[in-house]
Amino acid sequence: MRACNCSCVIWTGPLPGARLIPAQANTACARQGGPRYPRPHDRGGAVKSETTLDFSRVPGVLGRIVAERVVDYQGADPALGEPWPAARRLEAALAAPGLALIAEVKRASPSQGAIAPLDPLAAALAYQAGGAAAISVLTEPRHFGGDAQALRDVVGGVTLPALRKDFVVHPAMLREAADWGASAALLMVSVLGEATAEFLEGAHHLGLDALVEVHDERELDVALAAGARIIGVNNRDLTTLHIDLEVSPRLIRRAREAGFAGVLVAESGYRTPADLTGVRGLADAVLVGTSLAGSANLERAARDLMAL
Numbered sequence: 257m258r259a260c261n262c263s264c265v266i267w268t269g270p271l272p273g274a275r276l277i278p279a280q281a282n283t284a285c286a287r288q289g290g291p292r293y294p295r296p297h298d299r300g301g302a303v304k305s306e307t308t309l310d311f312s313r314v315p316g317v318l319g320r321i322v323a324e325r326v327v328d329y330q331g332a333d334p335a336l337g338e339p340w341p342a343a344r345r346l347e348a349a350l351a352a353p354g355l356a357l358i359a360e361v362k363r364a365s366p367s368q369g370a371i372a373p374l375d376p377l378a379a380a381l382a383y384q385a386g387g388a389a390a391i392s393v394l395t396e397p398r399h400f401g402g403d404a405q406a407l408r409d410v411v412g413g414v415t416l417p418a419l420r421k422d423f424v425v426h427p428a429m430l431r432e433a434a435d436w437g438a439s440a441a442l443l444m445v446s447v448l449g450e451a452t453a454e455f456l457e458g459a460h461h462l463g464l465d466a467l468v469e470v471h472d473e474r475e476l477d478v479a480l481a482a483g484a485r486i487i488g489v490n491n492r493d494l495t496t497l498h499i500d501l502e503v504s505p506r507l508i509r510r511a512r513e514a515g516f517a518g519v520l521v522a523e524s525g526y527r528t529p530a531d532l533t534g535v536r537g538l539a540d541a542v543l544v545g546t547s548l549a550g551s552a553n554l555e556r557a558a559r560d561l562m563a564l
């Protein structure tokens with residue numbers, strides 16, 4: 257274990273086996289010398305050396321949410337436990353020809369406030385009937401109205417793969433995702449930085465797919481280097497909440513030009529079929545929350561949005 261005295265969080269030991277330490281005082285920290293991240297091939301499935309995650313570098317709205325999640329999971333057991341491969345695979349569901357829909361169970365958000373008092377299972381069943389290929393379930397409680405039960409209910413009631421949508425800052429959150437029956441977890445490069453590779457390996461160890469989310473070129477390069485198989489490009493800048501639908505086509509093209517052969521997902525801000533024209537023929541899937549969740553008829557909204 258290593259103490260750090262800026263507002264870093266330090267992992268020591270293996271992942272699984274890492275420890276989360278919020279720093280208190282003000283002496284030298286690993287940031288000054290640059291954080292050290294062991295590469296997956298160095299550790300044969302478990303991190304043997306020390307990793308520093310500096311969550312204090314995450315700015316804006318996202319930074320506040322992440323800080324809360326760090327406190328929520330402080331002291332949690334970091335052991336990942338035994339692999340528990342999901343029977344329904346997100347990657348396979350999205351790789352089919354055409355533009356797939358990941359429909360999100362989203363009751364509230366920082367940008368919208370309350371969206372709709374959804375019953376998660378009823379919403380997911382409606383999305384499934386409306387042609388969705390997968391369901392995203394927010395489990396963050398304070399800003400999105402999510403919880404574990406929402407995910408459990410969805411997993412138990414639909415046949416589609418479910419994504420745990422949360423702000424993963426601790427390996428326990430991956431173990432929970434597997435325990436709750438998710439097929440995949442969201443990993444945000446804006447939050448995890450270079451440690452994305454370790455969390456990706458943790459997810460894969462558990463048998464989860466991972467949606468590795470990026471918002472700019474630098475984050476895309478990190479996701480590619482980490483070995484992501486599913487990359488999501490978020491049109492929403494999560495520090496300012498500004499949406500720009502040009503972000504996804506730009507980064508998806510860049511990923512393909514770099515030789516990425518995996519699944520590409522365009523995320524956020526899609527409200528009408530016309531909004532999707534920029535990613536049709538480019539993205540494998542779109543992730544849509546607010547416009548579906550806030551509609552009067554979720555099944556029809558899903559179907560109408562994806563209509564050609």
Ligand SMILES: O=C(O)c1ccccc1NCC(=O)[C@H](O)[C@H](O)COP(=O)(O)O
Binds near residue numbers: 490524544546
């Ligand atoms: O949605 C927000 O306001 C938000 C704020 C801060 C962090 C994350 C946030 N949303 C996560 C997402 O990106 C979306 O839930 C997802 O991509 C769907 O977006 P949308 O269709 O625009 O609801």
